[in-house]
Amino acid sequence: MCRLFIAADPALWDSTTRSIRIDGMVTSIRLENFFWTVLAEIGGRDGLATTQLITKLYHEANEAGHDSGNFTSFLRVCCGRYLALQLSGELPDGLPIAKIDAGDILERENDRRKAVA
Template sequence: MCSIFSDIPRESYESQTRSIRISGHSTSIRLEAAYWDLLERLARHEDKSLSRLLTELHDEVLDLHGEARNFTSLLRCVCLIHMTRGGSASELLREAEPL
């Protein structure tokens, strides 16, 4: 049996709901802890607060597509793309296929 799952601490995949302000509006986002950790690292790398990074991602997807149908999924994809391609979050969104 592979040990991919057995090596992951339970805390990494447990969901966390956080209240975040995006463009001045309060909202709740539920993601697994590993995604929150990566988003916080991306924000630090961009020299921004997590709220600012999420606002910029949200505004950018609105500009590109007119709506953010599933913002939580977008955040997971940004994390996945970051892990596979590297680079900053703003670069990643521009490089990604339309969501």
């Protein structure tokens, strides 16, 4: 079982730090290359560069009242959710995420959690 993970390209878990300007302030974000690839894919669906996606996520998270103190963890979770939603069929291939009804997806997820509990 573990060979599937252990024999993967080690470059996937190498970390890369990128400097990004958000609201005129330069910040550094350090993520594993795997997550940078997923963020690029997420942004690409909506015609956004990775830095544009990260800035958008930062603003929307702040508007929702989230603490941005651990923003890199938030980005990793965004990547994981994106991949899980793809796997479950909730994100149709090629459709921009901005055009998907998040409310419906969140409601179905909540219903599934209740059914399991």
